[in-house]
Amino acid sequence: MGRRREFDVDQALDAALCVFWRKGYEGASYNDLTQATGVERPALYSAFGNKEALFHQALERYYEQQLSFFSAALAQPTSREVAAHILSGVAELNTRHPEHSGCFLINGALAGSDESESVRQTLIEFRAKGEAQLRERFERAKEEEDLPQTANCSALAAYVMAVTHGMAVQAKAGFSRETLEAVAAQALATWPTNT
Amino acid sequence: MGRRREFDVDQALDAALCVFWRKGYEGASYNDLTQATGVERPALYSAFGNKEALFHQALERYYEQQLSFFSAALAQPTSREVAAHILSGVAELNTRHPEHSGCFLINGALAGSDESESVRQTLIEFRAKGEAQLRERFERAKEEEDLPQTANCSALAAYVMAVTHGMAVQAKAGFSRETLEAVAAQALATWPTNT
DNA sequence: AGCGTTTTATAATGACCGTTACGAATTAAA
DNA sequence: TTTAATTCGTAACGGTCATTATAAAACGCT
Numbered sequence: 265m266g267r268r269r270e271f272d273v274d275q276a277l278d279a280a281l282c283v284f285w286r287k288g289y290e291g292a293s294y295n296d297l298t299q300a301t302g303v304e305r306p307a308l309y310s311a312f313g314n315k316e317a318l319f320h321q322a323l324e325r326y327y328e329q330q331l332s333f334f335s336a337a338l339a340q341p342t343s344r345e346v347a348a349h350i351l352s353g354v355a356e357l358n359t360r361h362p363e364h365s366g367c368f369l370i371n372g373a374l375a376g377s378d379e380s381e382s383v384r385q386t387l388i389e390f391r392a393k394g395e396a397q398l399r400e401r402f403e404r405a406k407e408e409e410d411l412p413q414t415a416n417c418s419a420l421a422a423y424v425m426a427v428t429h430g431m432a433v434q435a436k437a438g439f440s441r442e443t444l445e446a447v448a449a450q451a452l453a454t455w456p457t458n459t
Numbered sequence: 460m461g462r463r464r465e466f467d468v469d470q471a472l473d474a475a476l477c478v479f480w481r482k483g484y485e486g487a488s489y490n491d492l493t494q495a496t497g498v499e500r501p502a503l504y505s506a507f508g509n510k511e512a513l514f515h516q517a518l519e520r521y522y523e524q525q526l527s528f529f530s531a532a533l534a535q536p537t538s539r540e541v542a543a544h545i546l547s548g549v550a551e552l553n554t555r556h557p558e559h560s561g562c563f564l565i566n567g568a569l570a571g572s573d574e575s576e577s578v579r580q581t582l583i584e585f586r587a588k589g590e591a592q593l594r595e596r597f598e599r600a601k602e603e604e605d606l607p608q609t610a611n612c613s614a615l616a617a618y619v620m621a622v623t624h625g626m627a628v629q630a631k632a633g634f635s636r637e638t639l640e641a642v643a644a645q646a647l648a649t650w651p652t653n654t
Numbered sequence: 655a656g657c658g659t660t661t662t663a664t665a666a667t668g669a670c671c672g673t674t675a676c677g678a679a680t681t682a683a684a
Numbered sequence: 685t686t687t688a689a690t691t692c693g694t695a696a697c698g699g700t701c702a703t704t705a706t707a708a709a710a711c712g713c714t
Contacts, residue, residue: 265709266659266660287573291572293572294703307663310660374565374566375483375566375567376483377482423646431621433624434621437587442614443617444617447621465691564676
């Protein structure tokens with residue numbers, strides 16, 4: 265019983281994700297969010313909670329819908345292919361949508377006021393989780409003799425993530441997909457091998 | 460004639476730079492700025508102009524005081540040493556001050572509201588200027604047969620800058636200087652040579 | 655039709671934003 | 685010592701921030 269919702273929650277969340285993706289957590293106002301979603305403020309609150317809760321749900325959606333290439337990359341047979349898939353996937357994702365270029369995890373909250381510190385930490389931990397998965401994948405590659413015993417797996421993982429973060433910054437600055445792919449290619453130019 | 464200023468303008472600008480460095484342009488409020496500088500709002504306005512003008516002067520100061528290693532790096536004899544000096548300099552600069560880690564050029568304004576678009580563009584152009592200098596330096600290296608004729612100088616410059624931007628993101632996330640130096644070392648692992 | 659429940663849109667809340675009027679205080683010159 | 689000029693701190697400006705109180709509208713059920 266009761267009046268039924270007049271808007272699609274998933275659709276509104278997609279629109280909110282786009283706003284956060286483009287302007288970050290603090291840069292996105294409720295005016296932006298209501299305009300992008302077509303949903304009035306109280307309806308957003310009743311559907312998603314407050315701004316931080318909405319952002320968290322947008323992050324979850326970003327992970328499910330946009331970051332699936334990362335898990336697929338980890339499943340590649342060799343460490344070099346893993347890195348190549350991540351880098352090309354990032355180049356593509358960061359330039360796919362002209363109206364919100366760059367990476368949600370980086371644009372979301374890099375620097376800002378103290379009030380958004382918890383959001384910043386959330387994104388930091390989220391990125392750290394991905395980096396840890398990558399390091400574990402490289403350690404497996406070392407066991408499989410895909411990477412040399414001398415390889416520094418945590419340094420390699422941090423390196424690949426650094427390049428992706430840098431590409432995200434460049435994408436936000438308007439760099440083309442072709443340029444980002446050239447960066448990715450250079451980053452892979454001398455991947456360590458066991459031969 | 461007239462009352463003389465009671466605070467040191469350069470000292471106040473240094474304090475303001477620290478605030479912008481840590482919180483970015485939009486994240487820094489006048490409450491933060493007055494507290495850090497010990498100068499009341501109207502005095503900041505009369506000395507520096509409005510917030511955007513103050514930010515521009517902070518950027519100039521950052522360039523003069525913190526980015527001098529970049530010019531020094533360009534003067535290195537080989538392209539590899541140029542890149543190595545830039546990467547190690549960035550690792551050091553981004554972790555030198557624990558209270559404002561990362562890079563002012565990245566933290567300053569990555570994503571945010573539309574009102575700070577001009578500040579964002581300023582930082583984008585500033586970074587592009589550095590990248591152009593680096594590309595020209597690599598082109599010189601190619602002429603000097605320090606880099607192979609097959610080298611893609613703009614891709615190399617974009618790559619080095621991407622790594623520095625990524626290191627800045629990681630520094631802001633709390634990564635140690637040692638980790639950043641490991642990233643830098645990995646980024647240099649397979650620099651193109653002419654032999 | 656009438657009741658309980660949920661969503662709707664309007665409009666208000668207090669707090670903070672960047673910016674600036676204003677008058678008191680301080681200085682150098684007349 | 686008066687005068688003109690400059691800076692000082694206080695306190696306010698209009699605007700926007702995230703959040704919510706409120707009441708009308710729309711539903712399922714009896």
